[in-house]
Amino acid sequence: MTTTLTLRRPDDMHLHLRDGAMLQAVLPETSRHFARAIIMPNLVPPVVTGAQAAAYRDRILGAVPAGQRFAPLMTLYLTEETDAADVIAAHDSGLIHAVKLYPAGATTNSAAGVRDIARVQHVLDQMAEHGVPLCVHGEVTTSDIDIFDREAVFIDTVLDPLRRKTPGLRVVMEHITTADACAYLADAGPDLGATITTHHLMITRNHMLVGGIRPHYYCLPVAKRSTHRDALVALATSGATNVFLGTDSAPHLDSAKETACGCAGVFSATNTMSCLAEVFDGQDALPHLQAFTSENGASFYGLPLNEGTLTLQRGAPQPTPGKLPTPDGPLTIFDPGRPLHWQVV
Template sequence: MKFTQISELELSAAFDAHVHLRDGEMSQLVTPTIRQGGVNQVYVMPNLVPPVTTVKQCLEYRDRLKAIEPNVDYLMSLYLHESITPEVIREAKKAGITGVKSYPAGVTTNSSSGVISYESFYPVFAEMEKQNMILNLHGEVPSTPSHAHATKDSAAITILNAEPAFLPTLKSLHEKFPKLRIILEHCSTAAALAAVRACGSSVAGTITAHHLSLVIDDWAGDPFCFCKPVAKTPEDRDALLQAVVRSEGRFFLGTDSAPHDQGKKRGEDKVAAGVFTQGNAVGYVLDALERGVERGVVGEEEINQDGLEGFFGGWGRRFYQVDDGRGERVVLRKGQEKVVDVLEKDGINVRVVPFRRGETTWSVEWK
């Protein structure tokens, strides 16, 4: 298969290991776009308002999602919070909840209830290890307050180095809980990729669709490309592309598709962090790989059916220890889909601008 010369591609339906589906009207708008992007199984983030911290909340949330789009398999997570105890972990495991998501306090959307210190959660992590549950890490530390100064022992933290500054925490958690399955979410730097590779097989990383295309200059001028963690340098972007085809299963798709109403991305005092990619998830990745080949970052011979099947679904499902019970497949056709300028729906009072609005990408047809 010479990737850049093909116009049609058949793949197994994808597993997206990191999605934000929100709640209420926003959920009604974006949940139906999961399958439009070539995905039939998702791992759902718990940072609602209020956050999903109880088993009851989690199961009720899953029921609401199923009512909107029943033809998707929703794997669910709890939000790491002081109310999460080993007892809650045991209850969650029995209820079929997959994992727990950790947000450092204040680093991203709806993270104000997040973690300040990990040590207080060691009993929770020990129980998660025992119960074979997954710990999902938003791998950044909070920025240094603007009025503070760096010291001789530590550099000031900004959104540009917040991820590298977190990596010693990943190493520490893995050393203390070597059998705990940990995912470093939405890797955005070459350093993050190296940190995952330096750990044992119980640690993996997700890569988004948009980080494979974006660099600093893109989000600096366009609020619809602004997310946390922010896109970094061209070298970091290219390292992510190489990880897609060279990871041997250590990295897999987690889009971190994060919808915000159009007014919160442009029109308020602060820009909401999040890039919406759900409706064209698989196509965006294929486009980014093609650009990578054109730049000489990825070899054409490195892109093959097995590798694509692995990144889009096989490797993530293996790490999560789940099957695609539907066995569905999709046919993708290059350049046959135009990304909508605005995602909207009659009777719903929120509007979302997707990534690469107005551009063409791969179309998705379900077999």
């Protein structure tokens, strides 16, 4: 039995850091393990211009603890008023690495997102021409579509037509949650990749709903039934090169989660690597963990591989960390609902 595993230092290809005091509190939970992360732009107000992305990058770098090295990979928030020239200039300069499409109303801080995809087609055309990746929150938002079906409907009615209309556009299907998404990815070419979160590899909707509503498992897209979770695990651990880690770690104060209308988001930065080692070990797939966490995402984004390493050790299960304190109150760290035998050392 393998008891020690050394990996190339990983990347998180989908991360929320927020801003201000929250940024200061949560960034060390990522930077102690991860070399880089694709930073989500859904602040309030959102990061929509290159100048705003540069200012946000500086605030992130200012919050990196002494002695740690961490590179934020910035993105821009796509709106129906986005200036294509600004996008291309920010990408060509190396400032941003992608643009994020939020369907308006799909998730946290998405009100400024896109309502009519036709209104941003000229931006997408320029992105395809200049090699700027599009990261997609893949859910429709129409009220007549059940929340558990919104990803599958988005693939059929929005994503596939968008890709057919915009050949050459590099697209990342963010935080996929369904067997439908796994199947679509398998039939796609090299211009399509996908991220899978830590929590969607471990939980199902039962974790959120059985025995009472557990708000710290509530995220968007919501966790689905076990058949979908099993399809995600099979894909992530298969060695497929077009799928990679994006934790979607999304901090919210307990006071915002534990309420009559709680926020969507799971905070998993602290224990992601322990969770992933548990999942891959359970599938006898530890040799594929490095590709999923440290190679596939870098390859898709055209980045050099990290030179540092991270080591995990298998031993007696450790208790799940409970809370992370912040100046404004605690936030709850993801509880995988099973023992974790792997720990970063």
